[in-house]
Amino acid sequence: MTHAPMNRAQRLRLTIEDEIVNGVLRPGARLDEAQLAERFGVSRTPIREALLQLAVTGLIEVKPRRGAVVSMPDPTRLLEMFETMAELEASCGRLAARRLTPEHQAALAAALEACRAAAEAGDLAEYYAENTVFHAVIYRASRNGFLCEQALALSRRLAPFRRIQLRARNRVGQSFAEHAGIVEAILSGDEAETAARARAHVLVQGDRFSDLILSLGRDDAAA
Amino acid sequence: MTHAPMNRAQRLRLTIEDEIVNGVLRPGARLDEAQLAERFGVSRTPIREALLQLAVTGLIEVKPRRGAVVSMPDPTRLLEMFETMAELEASCGRLAARRLTPEHQAALAAALEACRAAAEAGDLAEYYAENTVFHAVIYRASRNGFLCEQALALSRRLAPFRRIQLRARNRVGQSFAEHAGIVEAILSGDEAETAARARAHVLVQGDRFSDLILSLGRDDAAA
DNA sequence: TGCGCGCTCGTTGGATGCAAGAAAGCCCAG
DNA sequence: CTGGGCTTTCTTGCATCCAACGAGCGCGCA
CATH class of the missing domain: 1.10.10.10 (Winged helix-like DNA-binding domain superfamily/Winged helix DNA-binding domain)
Known part of the structure; x- marks a missing residue:
């Protein structure tokens, strides 16, 4: 279509x-x-x-x-990108909390459930995929097509750097808990709380990544 | 450079x-x-x-x-774009309120003063230019280079549609008052208030534009 | 007279060829 | 043996050329 x-x-x-x-x-x-x-x-x-x-x-x-x-952004720029992503997520979440429709509510519940399943199964690749879906659902629930596109675009751009991060110890469990918290806030219609939780959820990734940056060193110059 | x-x-x-x-x-x-x-x-x-x-x-x-x-976005999309712009402005303002440095504070004061001068002189073109500068200063004051770029990019993209709007009655005076309010909020370090004011400032433009859309009709199809 | 079909022409999509700039290797001098 | 400058070579930048698709127009048929 x-x-x-x-x-x-x-x-x-x-x-x-x-x-x-x-x-x-x-x-x-x-x-x-x-x-x-x-x-x-x-x-x-x-x-x-x-x-x-x-x-x-x-x-x-x-x-x-x-x-x-x-592109191989330096750590500073990467942090800036993650922070911007956090702001976009917060905006989407806020608008979603304000405008939630039954359809989007259902989609949100389904996405959260899929995350839960993957998390409990301990399937990292699956969780990564469902995590992506979950965030996309929130973007859409903002009911702002343009904002949704912007968020998706930046999300894709950050994907190469987020991909490796879920390996961190117990990050999956924590991530899922945060997802649940965000959904809860959206359902309660609390715009400020939703924004705060969405922002924090992304920023945690940004924080984690600095370890990552240091750990990967120069090994990507090859092939 | x-x-x-x-x-x-x-x-x-x-x-x-x-x-x-x-x-x-x-x-x-x-x-x-x-x-x-x-x-x-x-x-x-x-x-x-x-x-x-x-x-x-x-x-x-x-x-x-x-x-x-x-591009000639339809009214819905244009509204979405303005709303997204409002979110970006709010994010920049919020971060600026949190991170304001003396240099950025000075730049902000200067930009506001230039707006005041243009507004009092009733010079529309000048106000438009200084308005652009003012917003750019806020973006920079967020101290997030990437976010700043994103805001500037969307701002440019919306320029063709914002350009015509300041002609609305007394919009210049109101716009300046809003600028002053935003600066005040930033200086006081109130993140939430800054975000709210910045958002409202942009959304007003979004609201105004719907009149505009209807008024310009089809006359742009010509060369 | 009105409608449908095909043709022509204009514009875009893509390939190829050529020139210019940058990187790497080489030669020579110190 | 080492450093500097030249040359060679590889890649990109741009122009030109050909093919393919669409749009608009005219002709023929009902």
């Missing part, structure tokens, strides 16, 4: 974006036009167009005459 | 973006590749690249095989 026939550049953009978001292409990885062109069986033109577009989203960086690499 | 030597596509992107933001190219205007190429004395390739990038930012829309036009 969503997309009309897309041209090559658009499809390539989505494909490459997915590879970045899903960790196939790691931050710091170099993106050679000719190489990608050969890999996808197209000429350099659509590849260039795709890369240029990804550069605008911030997922990659192109330096003039120097080619493109997957 | 900011930009290294840029290639043609980047410069074209900035140029065209400016023309859109400053109202030279109005929403709905068609962007013909060959035409632009001739106008700027380059081939279609960098033009295409620039347009594709602008499409990602949302300033223009490209429909496959159908060419590009300056």
